[in-house]
Amino acid sequence: MTRPSDNPPQLVGWLKSLGMTKYEALVYIALLKVTSATASEIHELSGVPRASVYPVLDQLRDKDLVSVSQSAPKRFAAIPPADAIDKLTARIGKNAQQALESLTLIHRERIAAEEGSGELIWNIYGIAGIRKRLAELITHATTDIRIIAHSRVFSEEIKDLLKQCADQVSVEIITPSWEGPVPATMNLYLKKPSVLPKELEGCGDMLAGGVCIIDNKKVMVIVGSAEEDAVALFSESEGFVRFFMRYYGLIVDWVRKA
Numbered sequence: 001m002t003r004p005s006d007n008p009p010q011l012v013g014w015l016k017s018l019g020m021t022k023y024e025a026l027v028y029i030a031l032l033k034v035t036s037a038t039a040s041e042i043h044e045l046s047g048v049p050r051a052s053v054y055p056v057l058d059q060l061r062d063k064d065l066v067s068v069s070q071s072a073p074k075r076f077a078a079i080p081p082a083d084a085i086d087k088l089t090a091r092i093g094k095n096a097q098q099a100l101e102s103l104t105l106i107h108r109e110r111i112a113a114e115e116g117s118g119e120l121i122w123n124i125y126g127i128a129g130i131r132k133r134l135a136e137l138i139t140h141a142t143t144d145i146r147i148i149a150h151s152r153v154f155s156e157e158i159k160d161l162l163k164q165c166a167d168q169v170s171v172e173i174i175t176p177s178w179e180g181p182v183p184a185t186m187n188l189y190l191k192k193p194s195v196l197p198k199e200l201e202g203c204g205d206m207l208a209g210g211v212c213i214i215d216n217k218k219v220m221v222i223v224g225s226a227e228e229d230a231v232a233l234f235s236e237s238e239g240f241v242r243f244f245m246r247y248y249g250l251i252v253d254w255v256r257k258a
Contacts, residue, residue: 018088019095023048023056028065031078038073063087121240124232130222131155133234137214138162144170148251149210149222151177162186174255175210189255211244219244 015025023046030045031037039057043050057076060066065084069075078084124130131153138145138161145165147153154162154173159180162171166186174189182188209222209230219241224230235241 015088018085019091020088021056021059023052024060024063024065027053027056028060028078028084031066031076032081036069036075036077038075040073042076063091121233121235121237124220124234125230127152127230130220130230130232131158133232134158134212134220135161137212137218137220138165141165141169141214143215144172144213146172146213146248146252147210148174148248149212151175153210153222154178172252174252189252191255211248213241213245213248216245217241 011029012022012025015028016022020028026046026048027042030042030048033045034041037045039053040050042048042057043053046053048056057066057068061068064079064087066076066078069077079087124133134153135158138158145162154175159178162173163181163183163186165171166183170187171185172187172189174191176190176192178188178190209224209232212220212222214220218234218236220232220234221244222230222232
């Protein structure tokens with residue numbers, strides 16, 4: 001008779017990853033080693049406690065992984081491994097689909113709730129967080145992207161995203177400097193910042209920043225461009241967006257005339 005300890009430990013782990021419990025895996029493996037077996041024999045073969053054998057067999061029957069005879073005492077047999085794996089993976093796929101549908105519903109409810117909170121203004125701290133949020137906004141833009149910002153805001157990732165989007169949406173950038181190629185489909189205006197009075201020269205990083213307008217519906221206002229001191233305000237508030245669209249319009253008109 002095969003001893004329970006002869007089972008490779010990783011095999012039980014693999015079956016557990018497919019949705020079996022430890023005892024289910026041990027009983028199924030034990031049944032594969034014989035044509036059929038009684039509950040008492042399964043206890044000896046698998047090492048599963050005698051009191052747990054029948055509940056485990058019921059669970060395996062519910063999963064269609066074992067068959068049972070009508071003899072007395074009842075004898076149990078495992079279905080072939082290929083069939084068992086197919087059933088287990090199909091069960092996982094079904095559970096995954098049901099989980100996806102439920103999670104999607106929860107996510108949609110959150111999005112719907114957020115649409116009702118469009119008047120809120122959110123704070124974003126640090127240049128890394130600002131760049132991350134800007135990357136998300138650029139990725140989801142559908143019509144146009146307009147940005148006035150210090151060149152430090154434009155990481156290589158941001159530049160790459162803008163280049164990719166320039167073929168699908170209108171992209172307009174105003175910045176003091178830009179390194180690297182500029183797609184023909186992207187409007188780039190290079191404008192040096194005004195010279196600060198001598199007493200404010202040390203405040204350059206703090207005063208630097210910008211305005212990002214996405215699809216005329218979302219605005220992020222950046223104050224500062226230093227690694228830690230930068231702060232941004234983000235909102236989809238109608239009044240907030242309208243105000244900064246006017247501000248952007250004044251700046252871009254000035255830049256185009258210069």
